[in-house]
Amino acid sequence: MLTRKVTLNIRDTSIEDILKSIETEDFAFTYSAEVFDVKRRVSINAKDETIGNVLEVLFRGQGMECQQLGNKLLIRKKRVSKETVPKSDTTQKEKAITPPIKPSVPKETKSTTEKESKEAEVKEVKPDEVNSNNEKQDADSAMESSTPSFEDSALESENGRVEYYKEKRRQTEAIVNTYKNYELAPLLFVPIYEVHPRALLPIEFKGEIAAEEVPKKEKEPKPEKPARDNKFRINLAPTVGYTEIGNRDAIAIGGHLVYNPTKNFGIGVAGKGFLTRNEPDVRLGADYSYSGGYGGLLLEATLFPNQPFHLSFPVIFGLGSVMYNSLEPLTGLNTIEDERTIFVFEPGAYLEMNVIKYFRIGFGATYRDASSANLKYKSDDQPILNKNGLDGLSINIMLKFGLF
Numbered sequence: 001m002l003t004r005k006v007t008l009n010i011r012d013t014s015i016e017d018i019l020k021s022i023e024t025e026d027f028a029f030t031y032s033a034e035v036f037d038v039k040r041r042v043s044i045n046a047k048d049e050t051i052g053n054v055l056e057v058l059f060r061g062q063g064m065e066c067q068q069l070g071n072k073l074l075i076r077k078k079r080v081s082k083e084t085v086p087k088s089d090t091t092q093k094e095k096a097i098t099p100p101i102k103p104s105v106p107k108e109t110k111s112t113t114e115k116e117s118k119e120a121e122v123k124e125v126k127p128d129e130v131n132s133n134n135e136k137q138d139a140d141s142a143m144e145s146s147t148p149s150f151e152d153s154a155l156e157s158e159n160g161r162v163e164y165y166k167e168k169r170r171q172t173e174a175i176v177n178t179y180k181n182y183e184l185a186p187l188l189f190v191p192i193y194e195v196h197p198r199a200l201l202p203i204e205f206k207g208e209i210a211a212e213e214v215p216k217k218e219k220e221p222k223p224e225k226p227a228r229d230n231k232f233r234i235n236l237a238p239t240v241g242y243t244e245i246g247n248r249d250a251i252a253i254g255g256h257l258v259y260n261p262t263k264n265f266g267i268g269v270a271g272k273g274f275l276t277r278n279e280p281d282v283r284l285g286a287d288y289s290y291s292g293g294y295g296g297l298l299l300e301a302t303l304f305p306n307q308p309f310h311l312s313f314p315v316i317f318g319l320g321s322v323m324y325n326s327l328e329p330l331t332g333l334n335t336i337e338d339e340r341t342i343f344v345f346e347p348g349a350y351l352e353m354n355v356i357k358y359f360r361i362g363f364g365a366t367y368r369d370a371s372s373a374n375l376k377y378k379s380d381d382q383p384i385l386n387k388n389g390l391d392g393l394s395i396n397i398m399l400k401f402g403l404f
Helices: 015-022 050-056 087-097 110-126 129-144 150-156 158-179
Strands: 005-014 029-031 041-050 063-071 074-078 232-244 246-262 265-276 279-282 286-303 310-328 335-354 359-370 384-385 392-403
Touching: 015 041, 015 050, 029 087, 041 050, 050 063, 087 150, 158 232, 232 359, 246 286, 265 310, 286 335, 310 359, 310 384, 335 392
Parallel strands: 029 074
Antiparallel strands: 005 041, 063 074, 232 246, 232 392, 246 265, 265 286, 279 286, 286 310, 310 335, 335 359, 359 392
16 A cells, blocks of 8 residues: 555645545554644645655654554554674673672681691782781771770760760750741651660650641632522513593503513513594594504513512513594494504503512503504595604503512
8 A cells, every 4th residue: 555656736734634635445544643743734745656655755754654454554653673682792791791709618617628728828928918918907906996986885884875865865855946936837856866775764855845736727718609590480461551642541451471581681572552532523523532552572671679669671662553443332333534553662660569479569651652653534635643643651550470
């Protein structure tokens, strides 16, 4: 596979992608990303070059080699072969290194022949060697006759032994006094010395060691993470209110259904219907009124929901219709003079009171901003309701039932 020829013209590409581009269905590369930098970006231009030459260019100076294992090419670090040393050389080195072994001579009784041979050797020793040996013996005797150490003198008599332990006691007290005032840890440093081969005399320690305890630092409490609020909240609220439409008194009845993912925010749907009082229309010769309704999306924000009294601010984005009609109560005949579609934007504010766990009551007001209805008479297109006739303030009472 290493002799297979390939053609490459690649610019600023990682080695990993270059190896993938060389792979075919019948062979693939295998390697470890820790052996070399697979993300290193290189450029290569090869025409009819063998795979072995291409790999040599990619891994030049990195000490890599490639070995074929079946239908895979293994890329790894080059293995350093150990230099073999001929056996003859090693044996010669061992012989040169190992010193000659001297025969051991027993120190017990010796035969007369050995004594005679030694006496002969002594007679044959040169005068210079005898002088040098005498000098060594004098030096050894001088070393042995030097002043004895404190420990050696303590071994000779009981008084010396007592002085020895008194000295050690003074050393111990000096070390204890040195570290007595340290605040880091209540430790007692006692020197360790060799145990005397004879019976040790007891040492009475009359001093006092005071160790001050280091006050432990109190761990600061970690701030608690706010718990997730996974409670399910939903409420249904019917409303009734008073408003004016086209300079006529009207009643507005509606309600909303809201889901609260949190205590302070809710989203849902709302709707309202309105009806004015009947008034005689001279042109049409009957009693006519304004009626209609609208509904749509409701967004609601609540402040201080856990307090007995709190505020809520609903906003309605709705679509509906308004008409100018006459309804005969006895016959049920409904005569519509004109009807139009309207878009309504109605923000509001309520003061709510928590009565019980599942019931609240609220008092508030909303302002209805509607698009122009342009109601007109069919006979002469004269206006019935001006363009701002639907705009107005509503005073409402709201009853809320649900899970809060």
